[in-house]
Amino acid sequence: xxxxxxxxxxxxxxxxxxxxxxxxxxxxxxxxxxxxxxxxxxxxxxxxxxxxxxxxxxxxxxxxxxxxxxxxxxxxxxxxxxxxxxxxxxxxxxxxxxxxxxxxxxxxxxxxxxxxxxxxxxxxxxxxxxxxxxxxxxxxxxxx
Numbered sequence: 721x722x723x724x725x726x727x728x729x730x731x732x733x734x735x736x737x738x739x740x741x742x743x744x745x746x747x748x749x750x751x752x753x754x755x756x757x758x759x760x761x762x763x764x765x766x767x768x769x770x771x772x773x774x775x776x777x778x779x780x781x782x783x784x785x786x787x788x789x790x791x792x793x794x795x796x797x798x799x800x801x802x803x804x805x806x807x808x809x810x811x812x813x814x815x816x817x818x819x820x821x822x823x824x825x826x827x828x829x830x831x832x833x834x835x836x837x838x839x840x841x842x843x844x845x846x847x848x849x850x851x852x853x854x855x856x857x858x859x860x861x862x863x864x
Contacts, residue, residue, distance in 0.1 A: 755779075755786065795849070813857075
């Protein structure tokens, strides 16, 4: 994204020459994706926007499951930002883990979530996208 002089002047912490000092070509772009966010215009709101609830299924955390939004995000990044290598550095979902009498968790919702997101990623790659890796979020990530 190119910042013009008048835009730089809007931010008092950005000084002349800062952007030249910090600019560097990226090797790859990492994306954490869990859910889409839908917003609509709202005149009397400070941000002039408010969230709208989507129609998809929800995770245990109340996040909408919408793999198509990941595909659209990847396409938009490729078109508007970069064709460099992309890695999905986090993707996953929380669901209620119920242990059966046999001591097992049948994790069908999480498996379905990941499967559908992998389909969206595969479609992006088939369309010529430069996606090089996918990392699944897991419970252990919460111990960071």
